[in-house]
Amino acid sequence: RKEVEQDPGPFNVPEGATVAFNCTYSNSASQSFFWYRQDCRKEPKLLMSVYSSGNEDGRFTAQLNRASQYISLLIRDSKLSDSATYLCVVTLSGSARQLTFGSGTQLTVLP
Amino acid sequence: DVKVTQSSRYLVKRTGEKVFLECVQDMDHENMFWYRQDPGLGLRLIYFSYDVKMKEKGDIPEGYSVSREKKERFSLILESASTNQTSMYLCASSPIRANSYEQYFGPGTRLTVT
Numbered sequence: 171r172k173e174v175e176q177d178p179g180p181f182n183v184p185e186g187a188t189v190a191f192n193c194t195y196s197n198s199a200s201q202s203f204f205w206y207r208q209d210c211r212k213e214p215k216l217l218m219s220v221y222s223s224g225n226e227d228g229r230f231t232a233q234l235n236r237a238s239q240y241i242s243l244l245i246r247d248s249k250l251s252d253s254a255t256y257l258c259v260v261t262l263s264g265s266a267r268q269l270t271f272g273s274g275t276q277l278t279v280l281p
Numbered sequence: 282d283v284k285v286t287q288s289s290r291y292l293v294k295r296t297g298e299k300v301f302l303e304c305v306q307d308m309d310h311e312n313m314f315w316y317r318q319d320p321g322l323g324l325r326l327i328y329f330s331y332d333v334k335m336k337e338k339g340d341i342p343e344g345y346s347v348s349r350e351k352k353e354r355f356s357l358i359l360e361s362a363s364t365n366q367t368s369m370y371l372c373a374s375s376p377i378r379a380n381s382y383e384q385y386f387g388p389g390t391r392l393t394v395t
Contacts (some may be wrong), residue, residue, distance in 0.1 A: 178321070202382055204382070212388070213388055214371075214386050271325075273322055274323060
C-alpha cells in the first residue's frame with residue numbers, strides 16, 4: 171500500500187466550478203501535511219500547509235482529519251490558471267525534514 | 282528569491298555510461314535532496330544531505346551515489362546508467378528551521394537512457 175494515496179484524476183471542470191481533492195496517508199504517526207502544486211513541465215511548489223483546524227488561503231481551503239488519516243483540498247471559483255497537478259505531501263515521524271509525496275491529482279479547468 | 286539550478290534540462294545517455302547531474306542552490310540551505318519523478322509513482326527520494334560531506338539514503342538509492350563537497354552543490358551520480366533510470370530528476374533544498382518543511386525545487390533534468 172502506498173504511504174500517500176491520491177485519486178490521479180484527471181479532473182476536468184468548467185471555470186467557476188468548485189472542485190475537491192482527497193488524499194489518504196497510511197502512517198498514523200505522520201506529523202505535518204502540505205499541498206504542493208506542479209504546473210506542466212515545471213517543478214513542484216508549496217501551495218499551502220494543512221492543519222487540523224483547517225487552513226484557508228483565498229479560494230483554497232485545506233482540511234486534515236487525523237482520525238481518518240485524510241487530507242482534502244477545496245478550490246472555489248476555479249480559474250484557468252488553477253490547471254495543474256496537485257500533490258499531497260506528508261512528513262513522517264522521526265524524519266521531519268523528509269517529505270513523502272503522493273503521485274498527484276491532475277486538474278484541468280476548461281473555459 | 283530562492284534559486285535552485287540544475288545543470289541540464291534534457292540529457293540523453295547510453296546504457297553503461299557514467300552520468301553526473303549537478304544541482305546548485307544560492308540560499309545557503311543546509312538540506313539538499315535528489316528525487317526522481319515517474320508517472321503514477323510520484324516523487325521518490327533517492328538521497329539527501331544535511332550538511333557538507335554528509336549523505337543519507339532515501340527510498341530508492343540503488344544504482345545511484347551522491348557527492349556534497351560544498352554547501353551549495355549536490356551532485357547525483359549514475360555509475361552505470363541503465364534504461365530503467367530514464368526519468369525526470371528533481372533537486373531540492375531547504376533550510377533547517379523549526380516547523381519549516383518547505384522544499385525549493387530546481388527545474389528538473391529529464392534523463393533518457395538508450
